[in-house]
Amino acid sequence: MVTYIVRRFLYSIPVLFAASVLIFFSVTVAGDPLATLKQNPLASKQTIHNIEKRNHLNDPITTQYAYWLKEAVTNKFGSPLLQPGTKIWDDLKRVIPHTLQLVVLAEVLALLVGISIGVYSAIRQYSIFDYAATTFSFLGFAMPVFWLALMLQILFTNIFIKWHVRIFYTSGLSSQNPGGGIHFWIDRLQHLAIPAMTLMLLSIAQYSRFMRASMLEVVNSDYVRTARAKGLPERKVTLKHALRNALIPVVTVSALNFGALIGGAVITESIFQLDGMGPYFLGALFNQDAYVVMAWLMVTATAVVAFNLIADVLYGYIDPRIRYD
Amino acid sequence: MHRSHYRLVLGVLVAVTSLIVAGAAGGASKKSTSGSMTFGAEQEPPCLNGFTSGCNNTWTSWTAGIALASPLIVKPDFSIKPYMGTAKLVSKKPFTVLVTLNKKAKWSDGKQVSAEDLIFTWKTIVDPKFDISSRSGFDSIARAVKVNARAVKFIYSKPYAPYKVQWATSILPQHALEGLDFNTVWDSNYNNKAGQTMSSGPFKLQSYTKGQSLVMVRNSTFWGKKPTLDKITFLFRTNTDTEIQAIRGGEVDAIYPQPQLQLAQLRGQSGLRVQTHAGTTIEHIDINTGAGNSTPLLGQAWFRQAIAYSLDRSGMIKQLFSTLNPGLPTLNNLSYTTGQKGLYVPHFAKYQISNKAKRIAKVAAIMKAHNCTKGGDGIYTCGGEKASVRLGTTSGNKLRELAVEIMQAQAKDAGIEFRADSQPSRLFFPRIAGNKYDLALFAWVGSGDPAGQVDIYGCADQKTADNPQGIGGNNWKNYCNPTVTNALKASDAALDPKTRIKLVNKADAKLAADVPTIPLYQKPTYFVFKTSLKGLVDNPTLQGPTWNTEAWKAG
Numbered sequence: 001m002v003t004y005i006v007r008r009f010l011y012s013i014p015v016l017f018a019a020s021v022l023i024f025f026s027v028t029v030a031g032d033p034l035a036t037l038k039q040n041p042l043a044s045k046q047t048i049h050n051i052e053k054r055n056h057l058n059d060p061i062t063t064q065y066a067y068w069l070k071e072a073v074t075n076k077f078g079s080p081l082l083q084p085g086t087k088i089w090d091d092l093k094r095v096i097p098h099t100l101q102l103v104v105l106a107e108v109l110a111l112l113v114g115i116s117i118g119v120y121s122a123i124r125q126y127s128i129f130d131y132a133a134t135t136f137s138f139l140g141f142a143m144p145v146f147w148l149a150l151m152l153q154i155l156f157t158n159i160f161i162k163w164h165v166r167i168f169y170t171s172g173l174s175s176q177n178p179g180g181g182i183h184f185w186i187d188r189l190q191h192l193a194i195p196a197m198t199l200m201l202l203s204i205a206q207y208s209r210f211m212r213a214s215m216l217e218v219v220n221s222d223y224v225r226t227a228r229a230k231g232l233p234e235r236k237v238t239l240k241h242a243l244r245n246a247l248i249p250v251v252t253v254s255a256l257n258f259g260a261l262i263g264g265a266v267i268t269e270s271i272f273q274l275d276g277m278g279p280y281f282l283g284a285l286f287n288q289d290a291y292v293v294m295a296w297l298m299v300t301a302t303a304v305v306a307f308n309l310i311a312d313v314l315y316g317y318i319d320p321r322i323r324y325d
Numbered sequence: 326m327h328r329s330h331y332r333l334v335l336g337v338l339v340a341v342t343s344l345i346v347a348g349a350a351g352g353a354s355k356k357s358t359s360g361s362m363t364f365g366a367e368q369e370p371p372c373l374n375g376f377t378s379g380c381n382n383t384w385t386s387w388t389a390g391i392a393l394a395s396p397l398i399v400k401p402d403f404s405i406k407p408y409m410g411t412a413k414l415v416s417k418k419p420f421t422v423l424v425t426l427n428k429k430a431k432w433s434d435g436k437q438v439s440a441e442d443l444i445f446t447w448k449t450i451v452d453p454k455f456d457i458s459s460r461s462g463f464d465s466i467a468r469a470v471k472v473n474a475r476a477v478k479f480i481y482s483k484p485y486a487p488y489k490v491q492w493a494t495s496i497l498p499q500h501a502l503e504g505l506d507f508n509t510v511w512d513s514n515y516n517n518k519a520g521q522t523m524s525s526g527p528f529k530l531q532s533y534t535k536g537q538s539l540v541m542v543r544n545s546t547f548w549g550k551k552p553t554l555d556k557i558t559f560l561f562r563t564n565t566d567t568e569i570q571a572i573r574g575g576e577v578d579a580i581y582p583q584p585q586l587q588l589a590q591l592r593g594q595s596g597l598r599v600q601t602h603a604g605t606t607i608e609h610i611d612i613n614t615g616a617g618n619s620t621p622l623l624g625q626a627w628f629r630q631a632i633a634y635s636l637d638r639s640g641m642i643k644q645l646f647s648t649l650n651p652g653l654p655t656l657n658n659l660s661y662t663t664g665q666k667g668l669y670v671p672h673f674a675k676y677q678i679s680n681k682a683k684r685i686a687k688v689a690a691i692m693k694a695h696n697c698t699k700g701g702d703g704i705y706t707c708g709g710e711k712a713s714v715r716l717g718t719t720s721g722n723k724l725r726e727l728a729v730e731i732m733q734a735q736a737k738d739a740g741i742e743f744r745a746d747s748q749p750s751r752l753f754f755p756r757i758a759g760n761k762y763d764l765a766l767f768a769w770v771g772s773g774d775p776a777g778q779v780d781i782y783g784c785a786d787q788k789t790a791d792n793p794q795g796i797g798g799n800n801w802k803n804y805c806n807p808t809v810t811n812a813l814k815a816s817d818a819a820l821d822p823k824t825r826i827k828l829v830n831k832a833d834a835k836l837a838a839d840v841p842t843i844p845l846y847q848k849p850t851y852f853v854f855k856t857s858l859k860g861l862v863d864n865p866t867l868q869g870p871t872w873n874t875e876a877w878k879a880g
Contacts, residue, residue, distance in 0.1 A: 031752060031755060032755055035754050035755045035758070036750075036754065037378055038758065043378065043458060043459060044378075044457055044458065044459060044460045044464075046453045046457075046460070047378050047455075047456045047457055047458065048378075050453075050454070050455075050456055051378070051456060080371075080379065081379075082371070082377075082378050082379030082380075082456070083371060083372050083377075083379035083380065083512065084379070084456070084508045084509055085372060085374070085508060085509030085510065085511075085512035086372055086379075086512055091535065094535060094536065095536065098536075150566055153566070153567065153570045154570060156574070157570045157573050157574035160574045160575065161573065161574065161575075169576060170567065170570045170571060170574055170576065171560075171562055171564075171567045171570070171571050171576065172537065172538075172560060172562075172576070173536075173537055174537065176363065176538070176540075176558050270563075270564055271564050271566065271567055272567065273561065273562050273563065273564060273567050275535070275536025275537050279536065279563070280536070283369070283371075283563075287371060
């Protein structure tokens with residue numbers, strides 16, 4: 001297992017290198033990062049010259065890439081183009097945990113609910129519950145995140161206006177003075193609840209469909225029939241024999257989801273004003289800060305690679321028949 | 326049900342109840358009766374040193390920037406008045422401005438705001454190694470002479486008429502910043518070398534949590550009227566929908582959003598007040614009169630006039646702002662704004678014909694006079710050139726996209742085709758600067774002072790020793806009229822206000838005849854706040870909504 005992980009880790013180095021080349025060249029050719037500054041009639045020409053020189057913006061693109069790669073590896077992505085006093089890594093260190101809080105909360109709950117719905121739908125195939133779950137999952141797939149987010153915001157705002165009870169906050173990560181310990185975490189939950197609900201809905205729809213399909217395949221397999229023939233209680237057959245084997249596709253999907261969501265649930269985080277990877281990325285795009293965009297893309301690429309590795313390792317845990325060579 | 330299931334259900338119930346109780350308590354604590362308020366800031370400052378290009382953002386000066394006072398201040402009526410001091414022209418030859426600071430002006434660490442600070446501010450701004458966003462005016466200062474501990478005479482190398490706007494700039498504390506790299510200081514605080522936060526304004530920075538909030542607390546050493554509020558918390562709410570729900574639901578007490586159609590729902594809500602004014606962001610259409618355009622017709626003044634006549638700008642503004650700001654006026658001057666009484670002359674008003682039939686007839690008369698004929702598609706052709714031009718704007722900006730659609734329809738009625746040519750701003754603006762467009766709808770952010778207009782409308786090829794790039798560095802219209810250039814150049818050097826107004830309006834009248842640009846409207850400002858708050862007054866200039874925080878009171 002360790003050898004396998006080390007080998008996969010080594011494989012990921014050229015993958016990330018290739019990603020860095022793609023990211024750098026595609027972002028660089030997208031436009032002049034100082035275009036907005038240059039349009040300001042009052043902008044100092046000297047300042048524009050200073051920034052171009054400091055960031056090698058007038059060098060050939062390959063030279064620029066070499067400088068950027070060096071900065072990324074030796075100086076943790078360095079500083080934004082226009083803000084030499086800021087460190088990109090400090091900002092990433094700040095926003096990644098916020099995104100993780102949201103993603104873990106939403107995904108764990110979505111997995112619990114989605115798997116439960118999927119399993120029950122498969123066991124009670126063509127029941128009212130199964131039809132209702134299917135309808136719900138299609139609704140979940142079809143519902144635009146930004147619309148759902150806005151509807152939830154309006155709902156909880158109206159509840160506050162009508163009854164003066166703040167169940168959940170509609171934006172931000174924390175209140176002004178959230179207090180410490182348990183008070184802080186209750187306040188944080190009140191802020192994360194609606195965004196988590198928004199993210200969860202789509203994920204529940206996805207996981208429940210995958211789980212249902214996977215369970216249907218497994219419950220009709222020989223080893224499940226054998227387990228029943230042995231006289232095992234139905235609950236044990238379902239949870240121990242069928243569920244465990246049926247989990248593999250869901251593990252794959254959820255690992256990819258986790259990886260992608262680390263890159264930020266861009267829309268959700270931005271609407272709810274959570275200081276995570278999503279707003280950080282949008283802010284960088286808005287400011288045309290190519291270096292921040294590149295750093296963000298590299299972190300996202302790394303997260304996707306890492307979660308793929310985690311998924312592969314989990315396969316072996318869930319299904320002992322899978323061996324790593 | 327198994328006992329453990331009961332425990333689970335009980336646990337969930339307890340958790341939900343605690344959330345509601347905690348939430349209800351949280352809601353109560355937000356009421357603005359405690360001497361504090363929360364302000365939903367639509368943008369987060371990229372960093373706090375607003376002098377540098379990377380941090381220069383209106384929200385930097387409207388939030389943390391209130392800690393750094395300036396000698397002069399721009400009032401809501403665009404007048405420039407003394408604040409932490411005065412700036413007076415004491416000699417025309419050489420051009421000399423005496424800047425005097427208020428006797429009581431102190432930094433929050435107890436030190437006097439001094440003559441040395443004035444000189445240090447000037448030297449820092451012109452230091453070529455620093456990424457200063459704008460050196461305008463300061464780069465015209467040749468030397469400074471300290472008059473006393475609070476006053477400095479600045480002697481300019483050439484006359485600089487908008488010196489009052491220049492001295493509405495914050496003053497830096499020399500003792501806190503001297504010897505430091507100005508490009509990297511004050512990124513996330515305003516601390517002196519001892520770690521104390523620096524302020525010469527009514528509030529000082531208490532904390533800045535990136536991505537979340539910035540807290541300003543009362544500065545007890547403030548030299549002016551003592552602030553009433555203890556604390557102003559700026560919460561960053563950069564999504565307009567979220568911002569609106571936040572003020573509806575009492576999560577913030579005030580917002581200053583960009584004009585958006587969603588704001589209409591706030592007008593009718595009890596407990597909220599909406600102030601709106603025509604701001605200093607000038608929405609306009611630039612016309613490329615030469616190389617890079619798609620038809621030589623754009624090089625003809627009569628054709629550009631026909632375009633101007635074909636548009637019902639007032640009708641378009643009504644359609645865009647009928648619910649938000651029904652009284653928003655059409656802008657008819659490129660240098661002065663509608664609120665500047667005595668300065669604003671509506672030279673472009675002649676192009677406004679609201680009656681559709683008359684508008685179409687006016688365009689037809691111009692076209693006929695130039696032997697243009699209407700094709701089967703209703704579009705004119707003049708000398709073999711179809712009256713069909715591209716009209717582009719920054720895609721994604723709903724108001725502008727809507728404006729383009731309305732103007733396309735209006736022009737088509739009059740026999741001129743506008744082909745949509747919008748792109749995201751990162752692609753759109755480089756094209757404009759590269760003269761690769763026909764008609765471009767975008768905005769200039771002004772200060773209310775016409776200084777620097779020559780850079781936008783002056784002949785781009787007039788290179789001088791001190792302007793090696795050419796004075797019309799931002800004239801991307803291929804437009805050149807020596808009368809306009811000379812009048813605007815002279816206005817920048819004119820010291821007599823009346824002469825200056827006359828010169829600017831002379832240039833504007835000529836611009837109205839040549840039509841290299843069509844002014845549309847001043848983007849309105851919206852200041853929404855709880856009626857329980859007192860003293861909040863919108864300032865549509867760049868000074869912004871927080872210009873008088875010392876007068877704010879929680880009801």
